[in-house]
Amino acid sequence: MQNVLLVRYGEVFLKGANRPHFLKVLTDNIKRAVKPLGGHVWLSDSRVYVSGFSDLQATIDRVTKVFGVYSVSPAVEMEKDIDVIAAEAVKLMRGYSGTFKVQGKRSDKKFPMNSMEIAAEIGHQVLESNPNLKVDVHKPQHKLMVEIRDNAYICVEEIRAVGGMPMGTGGKAALLLSGGIDSPVAGYQLMKRGVRMCAIHFQSPPYTGELAKDKVLQLAKKLAFYSGGMRVYLVPFTKCQLEIHEKCPDELGTLITRRFMMRIAERIARDFGALALITGESLGQVASQTMEALTCTDAVVEMPVFRPLIGLDKTEIMAIAERIDTYETSILPYEDCCTVFTPRHPVTKPKLETMPKVEAKLDVEALVTEAVAGTEMVIVEG
Numbered sequence: 001m002q003n004v005l006l007v008r009y010g011e012v013f014l015k016g017a018n019r020p021h022f023l024k025v026l027t028d029n030i031k032r033a034v035k036p037l038g039g040h041v042w043l044s045d046s047r048v049y050v051s052g053f054s055d056l057q058a059t060i061d062r063v064t065k066v067f068g069v070y071s072v073s074p075a076v077e078m079e080k081d082i083d084v085i086a087a088e089a090v091k092l093m094r095g096y097s098g099t100f101k102v103q104g105k106r107s108d109k110k111f112p113m114n115s116m117e118i119a120a121e122i123g124h125q126v127l128e129s130n131p132n133l134k135v136d137v138h139k140p141q142h143k144l145m146v147e148i149r150d151n152a153y154i155c156v157e158e159i160r161a162v163g164g165m166p167m168g169t170g171g172k173a174a175l176l177l178s179g180g181i182d183s184p185v186a187g188y189q190l191m192k193r194g195v196r197m198c199a200i201h202f203q204s205p206p207y208t209g210e211l212a213k214d215k216v217l218q219l220a221k222k223l224a225f226y227s228g229g230m231r232v233y234l235v236p237f238t239k240c241q242l243e244i245h246e247k248c249p250d251e252l253g254t255l256i257t258r259r260f261m262m263r264i265a266e267r268i269a270r271d272f273g274a275l276a277l278i279t280g281e282s283l284g285q286v287a288s289q290t291m292e293a294l295t296c297t298d299a300v301v302e303m304p305v306f307r308p309l310i311g312l313d314k315t316e317i318m319a320i321a322e323r324i325d326t327y328e329t330s331i332l333p334y335e336d337c338c339t340v341f342t343p344r345h346p347v348t349k350p351k352l353e354t355m356p357k358v359e360a361k362l363d364v365e366a367l368v369t370e371a372v373a374g375t376e377m378v379i380v381e382g
């Protein structure tokens with residue numbers, strides 16, 4: 001008999017022939033998450049289990065943040081003997097009052113009782129031992145789950161986890177990470193779908209300082225927790241911005257700047273082995289995020305650009321930022337390169353055809369190549 005943490009996984013179920021691979025990745029990710037706390041992790045019969053942990057709450061906190069995990073339950077593992085199970089169920093339910101029901105699950109069909117019989121027998125013994133409990137099969141306050149698998153497991157509490165897909169199963173992408181509220185959330189949303197990513201940050205010294213860079217590295221660290229580390233590419237962007245500011249009409253400044261960011265990001269992304277770019281844009285939030293403006297930014301890259309926040313309101317984005325603990329860092333007041341040369345009256349409906357004309361005054365290729373060549377890479381630990 002031992003205490004274990006029973007881990008249920010969500011959508012990984014749907015993966016057909018790829019399921020063993022997804023489950024192996026999920027199990028490895030859980031192993032990595034609990035490693036600092038000690039504990040043994042194994043996959044058996046549709047569940048992952050963790051045992052031998054020193055601190056249950058800390059183990060729960062970590063495992064519920066592993067993408068692909070649907071929920072967890074502190075459980076007792078024991079031999080498949082109905083008397084032993086009933087005795088443990090009685091012990092487990094001792095502190096509870098109100099209504100309950102027993103939910104039996106027999107995946108080992110050799111076990112002599114079926115799910116209904118297991119539930120009836122255990123329910124009966126629990127009721128007899130605890131006068132503060134009543135049965136309610138429709139809307140119980142507590143659900144005592146009894147699972148007969150390779151061993152028997154019982155548990156009551158079920159704690160929801162992040163869900164999503166195991167990290168690493170969704171391919172590789174590059175996140176354009178500013179110091180703002182939106183882009184860390186955009187990164188998180190796609191990490192949740194199993195996407196491994198690097199971050200690309202554009203900095204314009206001396207207009208942006210060391211503190212702005214530190215802030216971005218702090219944000220990257222919050223994200224790196226989910227992937228066990230992350231590469232951050234720091235792109236020197238001052239020259240591009242100055243040239244754009246000097247040679248292009250003010251009202252198109254932000255848009256041309258964004259086109260440069262995309263071009264540079266695509267090259268770095270290829271080098272990293274990424275197949276897509278990710279930004280924190282949300283439709284209509286600012287002038288450069290109208291449909292016309294996004295068409296102009298997308299036109300300079302071949303890679304798909306994922307914008308997981310496109311349909312979210314700022315308040316919804318802020319709520320996620322709070323939940324994933326990036327908000328407080330994002331609102332630190334350091335300059336981002338985008339705010340350095342903000343035009344007073346940016347166009348909201350730019351025409352794609354005018355872009356090449358405007359950019360003809362710049363040596364696009366040379367500027368992009370120089371920025372990529374000057375890029376510095378930092379590894380942020382998870």
Ligand code: ATP
Nearest residue numbers: 176177178180181182183200201202279280281338
């Ligand atoms: P955020 O809160 O993420 O800064 P935002 O609403 O301020 O977003 P913009 O400044 O227009 O929007 O930037 C849109 C997107 O472009 C950002 O979400 C981010 O993906 C990318 N971006 C902007 N500035 C930078 C930067 N300095 N480095 C890397 N990416 C950037």
Ligand code: MG
Nearest residue numbers: 178180336338
């Ligand atoms: Mg910004």
